[in-house]
Amino acid sequence: MARAFEDKNIAIAQLPVAPVLARIAGGQRKHGVDCGPEALWPDAARELIRELNMDDASLTDISENGVGLMPALARLAGEIERLARAGRRPLTLGGDHSIALSTIEGMLRVHPDLRIVFIDAHGDINTPASSLTGSLHGMPLAAHLGLFGERELPGVGFVGARLRPNQLALIGVRDLDPAEATFIDDRNIVCYTTDDVKAHGMTAVIEQALKQIDPMGRFPIHVSFDVDAADPAIAPATGSLVERGLGQDDLDALAAHLAATGRVAGLDLAEVNPALAKDEAALEATVHTALSFAAACLS
Numbered sequence: 601m602a603r604a605f606e607d608k609n610i611a612i613a614q615l616p617v618a619p620v621l622a623r624i625a626g627g628q629r630k631h632g633v634d635c636g637p638e639a640l641w642p643d644a645a646r647e648l649i650r651e652l653n654m655d656d657a658s659l660t661d662i663s664e665n666g667v668g669l670m671p672a673l674a675r676l677a678g679e680i681e682r683l684a685r686a687g688r689r690p691l692t693l694g695g696d697h698s699i700a701l702s703t704i705e706g707m708l709r710v711h712p713d714l715r716i717v718f719i720d721a722h723g724d725i726n727t728p729a730s731s732l733t734g735s736l737h738g739m740p741l742a743a744h745l746g747l748f749g750e751r752e753l754p755g756v757g758f759v760g761a762r763l764r765p766n767q768l769a770l771i772g773v774r775d776l777d778p779a780e781a782t783f784i785d786d787r788n789i790v791c792y793t794t795d796d797v798k799a800h801g802m803t804a805v806i807e808q809a810l811k812q813i814d815p816m817g818r819f820p821i822h823v824s825f826d827v828d829a830a831d832p833a834i835a836p837a838t839g840s841l842v843e844r845g846l847g848q849d850d851l852d853a854l855a856a857h858l859a860a861t862g863r864v865a866g867l868d869l870a871e872v873n874p875a876l877a878k879d880e881a882a883l884e885a886t887v888h889t890a891l892s893f894a895a896a897c898l899s
């Protein structure tokens with residue numbers, strides 16, 4: 601049996617990576633995050649991920665311009681589903697983190713047993729009722745868990761609410777709203793803060809998290825990386841900065857461990873916002889932090 605799982609794992613890691621540009625900013629209020637894909641693609645990405653088995657012959661490019669946020673997100677979900685069914689590993693370059701509504705939805709349609717490693721300073725598990733800002737980029741996980749749907753937020757009905765709490769691990773959290781903290785506690789959602797990482801080390805944290813959500817090490821993993829999980833020193837160009845974030849060593853250890861599972865089936869880079877970089881170096885650092893993490897996870 602172990603051999604069969606190993607072979608299946610090798611197969612996932614060998615699937616070609618398919619880049620998806622998601623020019624989505626309507627999930628929050630600051631200008632510029634829809635230009636994240638411009639910053640992440642193509643030069644920097646080609647440089648950093650040239651070692652990967654990349655299928656960029658038919659680049660997927662989705663914008664909310666002209667169609668609106670919800671229709672663009674619904675289309676993005678369909679594209680992610682199509683790529684996953686075609687044996688590709690979607691690498692989605694956002695865009696704000698509302699893209700996780702679509703990426704996780706598309707992946708779950710193909711892999712119902714998918715595990716989610718959600719790396720973020722925030723919980724992103726608010727409902728329209730609990731949210732203090734009303735911004736969709738703070739709600740994707742609540743939609744996947746079925747806490748709200750089309751009735752509460754018209755247009756979100758493309759999300760099938762398929763995710764069970766035990767399929768999800770949060771890493772790098774340090775800014776939870778009270779309602780989010782209560783929900784995470786009540787549903788026993790696996791959640792490791794940056795304090796946990798400082799106390800135990802990232803390797804111990806990710807080992808433990810994967811053991812909790814996938815004890816047998818069997819299921820495909822989708823990694824959703826909000827660049828605000830990283831410390832502002834290495835990722836300053838983003839809209840919701842929170843101090844005391846994950847350092848480069850933490851991110852390196854996390855990516856190495858995820859890659860070593862051989863089961864990373866898809867990855868998101870969210871919230872890189874070129875308009876919020878105070879200078880060229882700030883944007884370069886942020887892009888490098890995001891892309892080097894992606895490349896290491898998918899290698």
Ligand SMILES: [Mn+2]
Nearest residue numbers: 697720724826
């Ligand atoms: Mn986020």
